[in-house]
Amino acid sequence: MIHLGGGSALLPLPIDALSLEEKCQIIKLLQSKGANIQELNTVRQSMSQLKNGGLARIAKSTTIISLILSDVIGDPLEFIASGPTFYSGNKNQQTLDIFDKYDLIHHIPTQFLQHLKENESTNDYVTKSSTKQIHNVIVGSNHIALDAAARLCQNSLTCLPFIATTCLQGEAREIGRHLVDLFTTNPSELVYNDNISCLFSDKSTFDAFQKFIKQNKQYYLLLGGETTVVMKNDCGKGGRCQELALSAALTIDNSNKNTSILLLAAGSDGIDGPTDAAGAFAFNGMIIDENDIQKARKALDKHDAYTYLNETNDGINLLKIGHTNTNVMDIIIIFVNNNLYMDSKI
Numbered sequence: 001m002i003h004l005g006g007g008s009a010l011l012p013l014p015i016d017a018l019s020l021e022e023k024c025q026i027i028k029l030l031q032s033k034g035a036n037i038q039e040l041n042t043v044r045q046s047m048s049q050l051k052n053g054g055l056a057r058i059a060k061s062t063t064i065i066s067l068i069l070s071d072v073i074g075d076p077l078e079f080i081a082s083g084p085t086f087y088s089g090n091k092n093q094q095t096l097d098i099f100d101k102y103d104l105i106h107h108i109p110t111q112f113l114q115h116l117k118e119n120e121s122t123n124d125y126v127t128k129s130s131t132k133q134i135h136n137v138i139v140g141s142n143h144i145a146l147d148a149a150a151r152l153c154q155n156s157l158t159c160l161p162f163i164a165t166t167c168l169q170g171e172a173r174e175i176g177r178h179l180v181d182l183f184t185t186n187p188s189e190l191v192y193n194d195n196i197s198c199l200f201s202d203k204s205t206f207d208a209f210q211k212f213i214k215q216n217k218q219y220y221l222l223l224g225g226e227t228t229v230v231m232k233n234d235c236g237k238g239g240r241c242q243e244l245a246l247s248a249a250l251t252i253d254n255s256n257k258n259t260s261i262l263l264l265a266a267g268s269d270g271i272d273g274p275t276d277a278a279g280a281f282a283f284n285g286m287i288i289d290e291n292d293i294q295k296a297r298k299a300l301d302k303h304d305a306y307t308y309l310n311e312t313n314d315g316i317n318l319l320k321i322g323h324t325n326t327n328v329m330d331i332i333i334i335f336v337n338n339n340l341y342m343d344s345k346i
Contacts, residue, residue, distance in 0.1 A: 007081025007082070008040070008041055008044050011050055013050045014048060015048065015049055017111045017112045017115040018047055022109050026047070026104075027040060027043070027044070029102075029107060030102060032231045033104070034229070034230040034231075035228075036169065037226060039101075041072070041083075042079075042094050042098060043091075043099075044082045046095040047112070048082065051081075052083050052084075053083060053086055053088075055084035056084065056132060056134050059132070061132070063133045064132060064133070065137065066085040066135065068080055068136060069138075069141070070138050070141040070328060071226075073142075073167045073225050073226060073329070075143070086134070093116075096117070142166045143224070145328045145331060146222050146223075147163075149161070150163055153222075153333075157220070159219060159335070160212075160219050161220040161222055162209055162212050163222045164199055164201070164221055165199060165200050165223050165224070166225060168224060168226070168330070169225055171227065171228055171229065171230060172228065173246075173300060175244055176244040176246070176251065176265075177251045178196070179334065180251040182196065183334075187210055187213055213338070219335075220335055220336075221333075222331070222334075224328075224330065224332070226329045227240045231303060232302075232303065234302055235303045235304070236299065236302045236305075237304055237306045237307050238272075238273055238275065238299075238303050239275055239306065240330070241267055241278070241280060242273070242275070242277060242280040243300065243305045244265045245264070245280035245282040245309075246299065246300055246305040248265075249296070252282065252283070259338050259339070260336070262334065263282040263283065263333075264280075264332065264334075265330065266278040266280075266330065266331055267329075267330050268324060268326065268328045268329060269324055269325075269326060270321050270322055270323045270324040271323055275306045277310075278321050278324075280309055280318050281317045281319065282317075292312070296308055306318070
């Protein structure tokens, strides 16, 4: 049995208290509020007969081997494809808490709310009474992808890589700004605060990065994970990777001759948002003209990064590779040439 990234959306069988249309509407509402993948999949588990161990429960085989491509930060089995072969307990109360967090209680179908309040689940007994042998094996993940990218950087591109995190989260435009600030700040002045900590797995990784950049003028910084975009009423066309890249391009100080940056943010599935682009590039000199700067800022505010990037320089700063037929979240690759760091007395 194989379930791929995207299995949460590709394997629907709603509980009796919900229609498929209602289920889709609830997920769209949560996405528009900026809910992360863990919250989305928690809600999906409470809405489905197949998720949260449901598929394993109804399978006739006594031995189940599930080969998993992880599209979830940290690779938790309960959240990858919403855990069709992994039971992690009743999710009804957690779902109610998530609806309350995003002020959506009054937008949820009455029959489904009643079901949640009864706090019962068809899958509650999947691990209590089942004698099935279930083997969940992760065969692809963001971590595996970044390791492969790091080997390519070192062996083929002859430049040392540094993997900062496979757990990148946060609002896309903010992450774009923080990344540029990371490269243009003197290493001795970098502080492990909220803006910096989101870019690294932990404090020890940040400390290792500081040592790394003191020794290397040119390097690749690799990050993976999944950022979010909090949508507004007046929205255009784009995706989180394009929004991150456009924000980074607007943050780069083109007058700084000491630091050269080339950033690529892309979805590993080849599709970023409802567009035909996997993501976008950002680099020094990408947006210089004052008129272009104003257009780019307006596009960012309207979540219309794709339109701006597609209409500028024939869309050359968009990465269009088509669907890759897999998904291990987003990958950010940044080439940095930083004379400032090498010339500093630290």
